[in-house]
Amino acid sequence: MDLAGKNLLITNCCGLGDLIMFTPVLRSLKEKFPTCHITVVCRDNHRDVLTGLPYIDKVACIYRGKPFGRYRSIPALLNQDVIIFTDWHVILMLFARLFRTPRIIGFGKEGHFLTKCLKTVLKGPIHLSPNYVACTNAKFISDVLDIKLEGDMTKPDISAPTIQDVQSVDKMLADIGLKTDAPYILMTPFTGSEQRNLPLNTAIEVVQSIEKKYNLPVVISAPSEKNDLAKKISKFVVPGSTSIRELVELVDRSKMLISPDSGPIHVAAAVGKNCVAIFSKELPSRWAPKKNCIPLYLNLSCSPCDDETARNCSHLKCIRGITADMIVEACDKFINNLKE
Numbered sequence: 001m002d003l004a005g006k007n008l009l010i011t012n013c014c015g016l017g018d019l020i021m022f023t024p025v026l027r028s029l030k031e032k033f034p035t036c037h038i039t040v041v042c043r044d045n046h047r048d049v050l051t052g053l054p055y056i057d058k059v060a061c062i063y064r065g066k067p068f069g070r071y072r073s074i075p076a077l078l079n080q081d082v083i084i085f086t087d088w089h090v091i092l093m094l095f096a097r098l099f100r101t102p103r104i105i106g107f108g109k110e111g112h113f114l115t116k117c118l119k120t121v122l123k124g125p126i127h128l129s130p131n132y133v134a135c136t137n138a139k140f141i142s143d144v145l146d147i148k149l150e151g152d153m154t155k156p157d158i159s160a161p162t163i164q165d166v167q168s169v170d171k172m173l174a175d176i177g178l179k180t181d182a183p184y185i186l187m188t189p190f191t192g193s194e195q196r197n198l199p200l201n202t203a204i205e206v207v208q209s210i211e212k213k214y215n216l217p218v219v220i221s222a223p224s225e226k227n228d229l230a231k232k233i234s235k236f237v238v239p240g241s242t243s244i245r246e247l248v249e250l251v252d253r254s255k256m257l258i259s260p261d262s263g264p265i266h267v268a269a270a271v272g273k274n275c276v277a278i279f280s281k282e283l284p285s286r287w288a289p290k291k292n293c294i295p296l297y298l299n300l301s302c303s304p305c306d307d308e309t310a311r312n313c314s315h316l317k318c319i320r321g322i323t324a325d326m327i328v329e330a331c332d333k334f335i336n337n338l339k340e
Helices: 016-032 044-050 089-096 113-117 133-145 163-175 200-214 226-234 242-254 263-271 309-310 326-340
Strands: 007-011 035-041 060-063 082-085 103-107 120-122 186-187 218-221 235-237 257-260 275-278 293-296
Touching: 007 016, 016 044, 016 133, 016 218, 016 263, 035 044, 044 060, 044 242, 060 113, 082 089, 082 133, 089 103, 120 133, 163 242, 186 200, 200 218, 200 226, 200 326, 218 226, 218 242, 218 326, 226 235, 242 263, 263 275, 263 293, 275 326, 293 326
Parallel strands: 007 035, 007 082, 035 060, 082 103, 103 120, 186 218, 186 257, 218 235, 257 275, 275 293
Antiparallel strands: none
């Protein structure tokens, strides 16, 4: 399909990592069709991932939990030539059909009457593929649009921090007793799923080992509700209200990142920062950054698993079995290089 001069809208309202991992596809689309106008619909709290990237023409948002939150992105559907739903949006699908969008593509739900809104219904286990997500995304979009996307799919992008973001991080570090140019390691032990969080005792042991072995402070970035737990891990805890761009700045300034499989490892990939990524219920072949990353994964017979299985798991050996020694050993390669 020739997208030259066309209007293309794509939804991606899943996690932070999902959106970051979709940027190589968007970049490749703009490189192939420079005159294509690309609109992306994402969560409002993820807007700053894309705002400022030169190949995104417009960002529209869904405001979850707010009045008429899903309706606010409806105007963006007007005058689109192609709309690709990478996730399920009943309201947006209905309006795309009402606006007579020439081509509406998406994954339907068997038996759901609104699947009829889609003019091209996609099938297939792409969300279960063991292959690297960005490459899977590229193949998926290439197939549905009958084009060939090229370029480095292993290099995601993220918007650069503003001067205000840099100044905010300066203050964060000063408030916890670190100079703005002080070297530190960043740890983000908590995720959006309790089952993927780094166990508290393991995180404490890692911090103690690194501080003793390398005399480097370990800064913790954690959600506000985890602040008390974060203070048990390290005395250097930045506020839980950190924005995406402030997180980008924190990661970029750090010597390396230690994190379970979650959004921050993809931020690290986008800024080219070393990271030790700790995997439990997901496959590193699918989610681990391809550069500057050491993934830790036990490859148990029950892994990978879905969210419901993880929530009902009685042992969580996949995350609890990864020891502090294993994490520190993985860190050694990066830290030794930094100390030379």
